[in-house]
Amino acid sequence: MAEPLSRQQCMRAVPGALPLIARGRGRSYGDSALGPQVLSTRYLDRFHDFDPETGVLCCDAGVSLDDILRTFVPRGWFLPVMPGTRFITVGGAIASDVHGKNHHRDGTFSAHVASIRILLGNGECVGASPSDKAELFHATCGGMGLTGVIVSAVLRLKAITASDILETRIKTPNLDAVLEAFDAHAASAYSVAWIDCMARGTHLGRSILVMGEQCTEGPLVAQQVKALGIPGEMPSGLLNRAVAKMFNAAYYGRTRANAQKSRKPFESFIAPLDAIAGWSSLYGRPGFLQYQFVLPKASGADGLREILQHIGQSRLGAFLAVLKLFGDANANPLSFPLKGYSLAVDFKAEAATFELLDVLDSIVAAHGGRLYLAKDARMSEAMFKAGYPRWQEFEDVRARWHAHGKFMSTQSRRLGLA
Structure with a gap:
């Protein structure tokens, strides 16, 4: 792995180390940051200017x-946009074109x-924006690092008067x-729903909708995350279907029927899993797969119902499932969101999971949906x-810009891109 200490070292490393990614x-759940050679941006970590x-x-x-x-x-x-973890890089957030609870x-x-x-494949470092080299900019945003190495960015932050979030459940x-x-x-x-993927019959899709508003008064604090550690690798059989059903029923049951309001630090509202170090070890040595898809709003209810029925009828346990409402799609050819509903479900990595996900793929495709590249580990070409x-169109842009x-x-390579 190459680990350049500066933009200049990065420019020298790329021409002699191709092909690379x-x-x-390393927070992607699949193989998007693995390749023949890898260039780490971990030391390209400086602030340059702020207005x-x-x-x-x-x-x-x-x-x-x-x-x-x-x-x-x-x-x-x-x-302005925060995904489910604060421990990713700006370059990764752009390459994955991440979204949050406010899409x-x-x-x-x-x-x-x-x-x-x-940094392009010919060694040249160029600037790009929605108005300058726009095709390169849009292909890079959501392009999973396949147009070149993002070395820096100019971001527009949003003003706040308090850091807490007022949550309603x-x-x-x-x-x-x-x-x-x-x-x-x-x-x-902000809005997101925890959804019980194990519920069936008249309870199919029962959920807890969580909404948030930025508080206008209070402290301006960014807490240092002190994550609770998981004590080693858990037995692979710990998270099974029976445990998932009991956990989901208890989680749903503890929420009162009337709306509940509370004030929370933004960290616990935006990225609750950041507080649990090594949470993925709960799935044991095989690990886990997160299956995230989006369906167009017109057919979303039918597609979600069909998918939830298949998950509920399977022998698999589904613990963490998150449903979001997406707004309009953007101009980036490989950006994930489109207007509709997105569901992300975690499964233990085992043979039966892969079989189920093949079935779910066909339902997603039939309803005009797509899978999230940043979470993908097994999508077919x-x-x-x-x-x-x-x-x-994305490939044509890559060809014009030496990628x-x-x-x-x-x-x-698995998805059939050059």
Whole structure:
């Protein structure tokens, strides 16, 4: 693995180390940051400029979202889009075009990126933005590192007067009820639902809708995360279907029927799993797969119902499942979100899981949906090209900007990209 200490070292490393893929902090769940050769951006971690009047920040691609929050929240600035962890890099957030619990209002991470600098396969380092080299910019945002190495970015932070989130939790008895609740509360700044994938019959899709608003008064604090550790690797049989059903029933049952409001630090609202170090070890040595898809809103209810029925009828346990309402798609050819519903479900990695996911793939495809590249570890080439119909446009841009044969990952080869 190459670990350049500066942009200049990065520029020298790339021409002699191709084909390669850039790697930030290695938080992708699949093989998107694995490849013939890997270039780490971990030491490209400097802030370059910040305008305290506008919130415009220029930083290296290896800066983490945690670095930004701890530095700028106390000054009254926040990231407009936060995924489920703060421990990813700016470059990774752009390459995956990550989304958060506010996509329905604020779009993806790239909507708040003013410009990037990217190292191309011919050794040239160029700037790109929505108005300058726009095709390169849009292909890079969501392009999984396949257009080049992002070395820096200019971000637009948002002003806040308090760092806490006012959370509201609403209990919904089934899938129709939670989808109706999403629409009824579409004006909420943040919204996400925990959904019980094990429930069946009249309880199919029962959920707890969680909404959030930025507090206007209070402290401006970014807490140092002190994660609780998992004591070693758990037995692989610990998380089974019976345990999942009991856990989900208890979690749903402890929430009161009436709306519950509470004030929370943004860390526990935005990224609760960051507080549990090594949480993935709960799945034992085989590990886990997260299956995340999005369905268009027109067919989303039917598709979700069919998928939940298959999960409920399987012998697998599904513990962590998150449902989100997405807003409009953007101009990036490989960006994941489209207007509709996204469901992310964690499964233990075992043979039966792969068999079930093949079935779910066919349902997602039949309803015009797609899978999330940043969470993917097993998508087929056919599934990718059906779900991302602009893939050829993406490849054409890569060809024009010297990326073919020079930037590739284990994932890109599996998906049939040059």
